[in-house]
Amino acid sequence: METGGASIATGCSGRLARAMSMIHETAEVSPGAVIGEGTLVWHHAQMREGARVGAGCILSKGVYVDRDVVVGDNVKIQNYALIYRGSTLADGVFVGPLACLANDRFPRAVTPEGERKGDEDWEVGRVTVERGASIGAAAVVLPGVRIGEWAMVGACALVARDVPEHGLVLGSPAKLAGYVCRCGRPMVEEDGVWRCPVDGEEHRPDGPESKTPGR
Numbered sequence: 001m002e003t004g005g006a007s008i009a010t011g012c013s014g015r016l017a018r019a020m021s022m023i024h025e026t027a028e029v030s031p032g033a034v035i036g037e038g039t040l041v042w043h044h045a046q047m048r049e050g051a052r053v054g055a056g057c058i059l060s061k062g063v064y065v066d067r068d069v070v071v072g073d074n075v076k077i078q079n080y081a082l083i084y085r086g087s088t089l090a091d092g093v094f095v096g097p098l099a100c101l102a103n104d105r106f107p108r109a110v111t112p113e114g115e116r117k118g119d120e121d122w123e124v125g126r127v128t129v130e131r132g133a134s135i136g137a138a139a140v141v142l143p144g145v146r147i148g149e150w151a152m153v154g155a156c157a158l159v160a161r162d163v164p165e166h167g168l169v170l171g172s173p174a175k176l177a178g179y180v181c182r183c184g185r186p187m188v189e190e191d192g193v194w195r196c197p198v199d200g201e202e203h204r205p206d207g208p209e210s211k212t213p214g215r
């Protein structure tokens with residue numbers, strides 16, 4: 001096992017879990033980063049100082065996880081996705097290939113005087129992705145946006161506004177196109193209730209949490 005000097009958080013089954021975590025030899029993981037049990041960090045991925053990734057995650061080839069980013073458990077981040085500082089990903093989040101979570105709403109390389117900007121010259125914007133949500137391939141999420149639990153961002157969307165729980169958003173700028181089930185399938189609306197055609201789970205926007213009949 002190659003750990004690149006990063007801390008590996010371990011629980012009571014730490015010895016076994018340590019053996020299952022993996023940082024590929026070409027990955028660059030800061031000694032100031034932390035990864036959880038069983039997390040896999042693949043070729044040429046980079047994790048910066050202060051980044052914390054939970055247990056059971058997959059960071060695919062070429063993923064970038066910036067300073068102080070917080071990632072929960074069982075999160076899957078696909079190839080070349082860019083997760084910038086200010087981002088928080090809850091448990092079970094999926095980030096598709098080439099997606100970008102941005103953190104500078106009004107970007108400039110230089111000050112009005114033409115000097116290169118430093119950390120103190122701009123405000124870090126925050127992207128929050130709640131439990132179980134998915135972000136499609138090549139989507140861009142602007143700073144200040146919160147993506148609700150189990151929501152889905154379609155491929156190539158430009159997300160400029162918050163996305164509600166289970167919401168499906170598409171396009172540029174992304175618009176609400178419907179609702180998706182926890183299983184990932186788009187739901188079908190009938191009399192204000194959205195229902196999954198696969199497993200029957202129901203979702204009432206602005207109502208109580210989604211419920212699968214019989215569960």
Ligand SMILES: CC(C)(COP(=O)(O)OP(=O)(O)OC[C@H]1O[C@@H](n2cnc3c(N)ncnc32)[C@H](O)[C@@H]1OP(=O)(O)O)[C@@H](O)C(=O)NCCC(=O)NCCS
Pocket residue numbers: 078096097135136137138152153154155156157170171186
């Ligand atoms: C959004 C999504 C879940 C919809 O899936 P679906 O219900 O099977 O969609 P359909 O193919 O039936 O398309 C329904 C409509 O939405 C449009 N559409 C589908 N995906 C779209 C997208 N990402 N952006 C904009 N429009 C989209 C279709 O063109 C179609 O429009 P129409 O009714 O005018 O013909 C899916 O297309 C998607 O983007 N998934 C993410 C895939 C991804 O990025 N995976 C990452 C890991 S590889």
Ligand SMILES: [Zn+2]
Pocket residue numbers: 181182183184185196197198199200201
């Ligand atoms: Zn379902």
